[in-house]
Amino acid sequence: AQSVTQLDSQVPVFEEAPVELRCNYSSSVSVYLFWYVQYPNQGLQLLLKYLSGSTLVKGINGFEAEFNKSQTSFHLRKPSVHISDTAEYFCAVRASRLRSGDKLTFGTGTRLAVRP
């Protein structure tokens, strides 16, 4: 089984400032990692994912994340945020080899609030 920890439930930041949203995971098997964004009253949209290869993954809207296997982390970063980035961000993990019952496990989410 896998678990995901997003320690920060809310992150306030000023517009044009950099931001990092933290994600740590736990798993006894190798995993794929995902970040999803949820805008108010909408569904989830994939920002980026790590499957293999380069540990620095670039996604949509200027976001990037770095996979760190030794620290079991997959932190999301953006060098300069915009008001429109205000949303809830979910980190998720899935076993790289599916077996019966495997699923996408989500963290509890981090609400990014960008202030002017």
Add this chain to the structure above:
Amino acid sequence: NAGVTQTPKFQVLKTGQSMTLQCAQDMNHEYMSWYRQDPGMGLRLIHYSVGAGITDQGEVPNGYNVSRSTTEDFPLRLLSAAPSQTSVYFCASSSDRSSGNTIYFGEGSWLTVV
């Protein structure tokens, strides 16, 4: 391309009533699933299906039924609604069981049980 479509978007039920949340995808995806989202708990898997005629339980299946008679549709039934089932429900689909494939989500169904 409609993607994953959920209906209704909003619903209020009385305790004990039953209802069905509809989910349809037009991407010919084999893998479909239902999640519920509650404050401070992220998304939790209710039921999933790896193809027509095949369903299985997720993390929080109690009080819910599913069926998968076609590839496109994956309805979620609440048998006897309870206030604890007040939540936002998301249907999702992906192309196959390869866990690296992107999972696509519907826009959600807000359910209130009074």
